[in-house]
Amino acid sequence: MHHTPSDKTVYLTFDDGIEPGTQEVLNVLEENNTAATFFLTGIHTRYSCDKGRADTLDILNRIRQHHALGNHSYTHCYGCYQEYYQQGLLTDDRGTRLSVTSDFQQQDHFIHRLTEDIYPFTTAVPRLARLPAKNAWQLSAPPFRKTERGAEAAAGSLFQAGYEVFGWDDEWKMSFDFAQDIKQIKEELMAAITGYPDYTRLYPWFDMLAPEHIHKDRLTEPWMDVFKRILLHPKQHFVLLMHDRAFRQHPAYQAADQLHLLIRFLKSAGIRFRTLTDYMKPLRNGSV
Structure with a gap:
């Protein structure tokens, strides 16, 4: 079924903050x-706290008040994606491993501890989860599952633990220099390691605003390309993936202006914006 732009709802999602x-x-x-x-x-939020706890709490409060808060794991696999999804990450020299579900639960507890003085923890709203580096969906109402190869078990375990697992329909393309x-x-x-690895050394903090890093992880396509794909995509409810760091401020990179233009022109085309807490509602009505 073809939908006009005025029938379309876009869900803007931002990963890795x-x-x-x-x-x-x-x-x-x-x-x-x-x-x-x-x-x-979690690990990125902890790095942010180390740089400025008050600013980090202010950001969390703004998200909680005006947007939807999702779980993208505590560790982000420390960059060890194959081990994370196949076996879990080693946590000690005795062979104990961290499961995907335990990692996500650790993130829940971390955010709760960080913000318990600002607002009470609640599970009344859907618990939104997105797997690191895997486009996997597993939703409850009605049942919907679509998982990238290698993510089936992880998505299933998170779903059984009470999470709604979201992937994405398209991504605003960017470079991934930090991953390299x-x-x-x-x-x-x-x-040089013969036992339990110190994952924090494998996944270090980078000063993304430093001159040697400011060019990294930037958008590689203009907003108009994303705009056109959204308009032409057949899905009525469209999830767009982006990464926060691609929009960090610098005179040479006007990415925030690009985001502003994308939103402005999508709105002018009659497209609505919602958070993923509302995504389940159209699914319950049988409209995807």
Whole structure:
């Protein structure tokens, strides 16, 4: 069935925060009175707290008040994706491993501890989850499952633990330079490790605003390309994946302006914006 733009709802989703760029994204969304879903990663949020706890809590509060908060794991696999999904990450020299579900539960507890003085923990709203580096869906109402190869067990275990697992329909393309840096670090360190690895060394903090890093992980296509794909896509309810850091501020990169233009022109085409907490409602009515 073909849908006109005025029939379409777009769900803007942002992965990997809290990190440089999250605040810029929030500013654009608030300027445009637009809600989105933020899939936060524990280790990145902890790095953000180390740099500025008050600013991090302010960002969390803004997300909680105006948007939807999702779980993108605590570790983000520490970049060890194959091990994470096949066996779980080693946690000690005795062979104990961290399961995917335990990692996501750790993230829930981390966010709860971080924010318990600001607002009470609640499970009344859907528990939204997105797997790191895997496009996997497993939703409850009505039952819907579509998983990328290698993510079936992880999505299933999260679903059984009470999460609604969301993938995406399209992605605003960007470079992944930091991932290549992490891969190189991992190869060099793992060659010298004979036991339990220190994953924090394999997945270090980068100063994304430093001159040597400011060009990394940037958008590789203009907003108009994304706009056209959304309009032409047959799905009535469309989930767009983006990453916060692609929108971090720098005079040479006007990515926040690109996001503003995308939202503005989608709205002018009659497209609505919702958070993923509302995604289940059209599914219950049989419309996808």
